[in-house]
Ligand SMILES: [Cu+2]
């Protein structure tokens with residue numbers, strides 16, 4: 001089956017990468033140019049993904065670009081036409097965004113933890129800090145999530161989604177931070193063009 005072939009190819013690629021690192025080849029590449037490394041990373045589809053975000057009326061409100069790094073996943077968030085104020089920002093467990101976005105399921109939580117950055121029994125892998133939207137309705141930010149990997153988790157069979165809420169995450173209330181309605185959602189799709 002093609003699924004298994006893909007998985008084994010990824011595993012082989014990972015083995016090759018670690019061997020290269022051991023041989024010092026990675027540092028040599030870094031020394032030559034950071035650009036070469038960047039283009040090599042973008043050539044591997046499983047290392048990047050994006051979510052086209054829509055509001056509850058289905059109107060586009062921007063994008064979230066995700067890039068897997070050796071330490072987790074970097075999210076570059078570029079949104080517009082959002083209500084002014086503080087908004088919760090999470091990865092949810094299902095790649096489906098049918099308004100009012102309950103189809104995205106709960107927070108991405110492969111370890112069965114409780115919700116919340118401030119909770120000792122937390123946190124969900126999909127929990128991330130709130131962001132603040134000014135009166136323009138536009139926000140651009142970069143968020144690093146050390147608990148996420150794209151290829152093994154977010155791009156699995158049922159996918160995953162990025163969700164923005166009407167209110168702030170209180171960082172404590174299980175299961176979702178008491179953050180209110182889901183006002184924007186985007187399915188995470190592999191490759192930079194997705
Ligand atoms: Cu959420």
Ligand SMILES: [Zn+2]
Pocket residue numbers: 090107114115116124126127175176177
């Ligand atoms: Zn959570």
